[in-house]
Amino acid sequence: MKLTIHRNRRGAAAVALTAVLALTATACGDDGSGGSGDEGSGKGEITFWDNNGGVRTPVWEKIIAEFEKQNPDIDVTYVPVPITDVQSKYDTAIAGGGLPDVGGVGTAYLANMVAQDALEPVGDRIEAGALKGKLSEQMAESVRSAAGRGDEMYSVPTSANQGTLWYRTELFEAAGAEPPTTWDSFYAAADKLTDAKKNKFGFTIRGGAGSVAQALDMMYAQSGVDTFWNGDRTTVNDPKNVEALEKYVGLYKKATPEADLNNDFAKMVAQFGQGEIGMLQHNLGSYTDHVKAFGEGKVEGIPLPPSAEGSPRTIVSNPVDGLGLFKSSKNKTAAWKFIEFAASHEMNSLWNKEAGSIPANTDASGDAWISEVKPVKAAMESLNDPGTKVVQLPYYLPDWNNISKADSEPDFQKLLLGEITAKQFADGLAEKLNEAQAEWKQQQ
Numbered sequence: 001m002k003l004t005i006h007r008n009r010r011g012a013a014a015v016a017l018t019a020v021l022a023l024t025a026t027a028c029g030d031d032g033s034g035g036s037g038d039e040g041s042g043k044g045e046i047t048f049w050d051n052n053g054g055v056r057t058p059v060w061e062k063i064i065a066e067f068e069k070q071n072p073d074i075d076v077t078y079v080p081v082p083i084t085d086v087q088s089k090y091d092t093a094i095a096g097g098g099l100p101d102v103g104g105v106g107t108a109y110l111a112n113m114v115a116q117d118a119l120e121p122v123g124d125r126i127e128a129g130a131l132k133g134k135l136s137e138q139m140a141e142s143v144r145s146a147a148g149r150g151d152e153m154y155s156v157p158t159s160a161n162q163g164t165l166w167y168r169t170e171l172f173e174a175a176g177a178e179p180p181t182t183w184d185s186f187y188a189a190a191d192k193l194t195d196a197k198k199n200k201f202g203f204t205i206r207g208g209a210g211s212v213a214q215a216l217d218m219m220y221a222q223s224g225v226d227t228f229w230n231g232d233r234t235t236v237n238d239p240k241n242v243e244a245l246e247k248y249v250g251l252y253k254k255a256t257p258e259a260d261l262n263n264d265f266a267k268m269v270a271q272f273g274q275g276e277i278g279m280l281q282h283n284l285g286s287y288t289d290h291v292k293a294f295g296e297g298k299v300e301g302i303p304l305p306p307s308a309e310g311s312p313r314t315i316v317s318n319p320v321d322g323l324g325l326f327k328s329s330k331n332k333t334a335a336w337k338f339i340e341f342a343a344s345h346e347m348n349s350l351w352n353k354e355a356g357s358i359p360a361n362t363d364a365s366g367d368a369w370i371s372e373v374k375p376v377k378a379a380m381e382s383l384n385d386p387g388t389k390v391v392q393l394p395y396y397l398p399d400w401n402n403i404s405k406a407d408s409e410p411d412f413q414k415l416l417l418g419e420i421t422a423k424q425f426a427d428g429l430a431e432k433l434n435e436a437q438a439e440w441k442q443q444q
Helices: 007-014 017-024 057-070 086-096 110-115 123-128 137-147 169-175 183-192 211-223 239-249 258-262 265-274 284-294 332-342 345-355 362-366 368-372 374-384 400-404 409-416 422-443
Strands: 044-050 074-080 102-106 156-160 163-168 200-204 276-283 299-303 314-316 320-325 389-391
Touching (some): 044 057, 044 332, 057 074, 074 332, 086 110, 102 110, 102 332, 110 320, 137 320, 137 374, 137 389, 156 345, 163 169, 163 374, 169 183, 183 200, 183 276, 200 265, 211 276, 211 314, 211 400, 211 409, 239 409, 258 265, 258 409, 265 284, 284 374, 320 332, 332 345, 345 362, 362 368, 368 374
Parallel strands (some): 044 102, 200 276, 314 389
Antiparallel strands (some): 102 320, 156 320, 163 276
């Protein structure tokens, strides 16, 4: 196996990541001189940066080993980059040289890399190759939207997450509560499963880091508002969204623990796993945590309900993971072979089975493991349903992360505490977004 971490020198895995990155600066990716790279011979060595290194290293080792077996004239140097460092690593390499040939690129930071002219457009390559017609259109649209360059694709989607409503089946059965498949049954169950004196609650809310993204999930799913922009004005403060937000935050301290005010992802999931809490809204990524805590069959995960019976489901776009081809690569032909292989039916299915995510390759939809992991199956079916409306969040805005996190999370806590109203919160968030959109348009 021709990897950075070879089986016959596992001790090298302990070498500091910075040393590995320095080594790859002189590999077949960017040599620091910039430029538009070259198609190359289609043979030799290419460098691949994994944007969630460590967690996903074992599955990438399997994929790379199989690729090299089928392509003996190509060697893949694998570099695991921790997910917390990936944006800064890319920015540093773009500024100073040392980019790989291929890298994991999520839509949350795709626009930043496109703006710096680091990525090769891949739309024509997809249309001319084995992936034509094989990629989820909803994920492809998320990639196009996130890049902010019209219909062009700047990464090949490989997987997606989705907001999921997790609920503990044994608590529902004991309380005689209906599964939360509608918003009426969700709110009824939240009330029915709550007995604060016994430290039992129907729901746990996210009040700390990540709270705004989760609130948007709940708002748009309930309201049925199916687009983020109405012209150049955001729909965040649409009256239907404000009403949905009021209902959502109204659960705080009535059907949730008071300590939820400071919940980030880790605290929320831990609390759900340890306490007597009936429901949690999070994405598919916490599936293994719930199974570990409760066992198979004692926790179910379903897509957020449609706004009303018979209405289309409204889903807020989650970041889509993908593979980017770097413009500076000196061997784009070999790099593209690797991307096509990794995104193929068998390999994409393998990767998503390990990750517990929705495969981008639609040929994987009938694979046995998806039927066995019901939350993934349900999420995939809802995402790929032609009737589903996906609200594309504006990841392309340079200020999106600041606006949706640091600038707004303190205000969300004020909302939970009753210091501001749902309308005041939504109007404040909308004002920031409208200003950012206007500035972005001026720069185009």
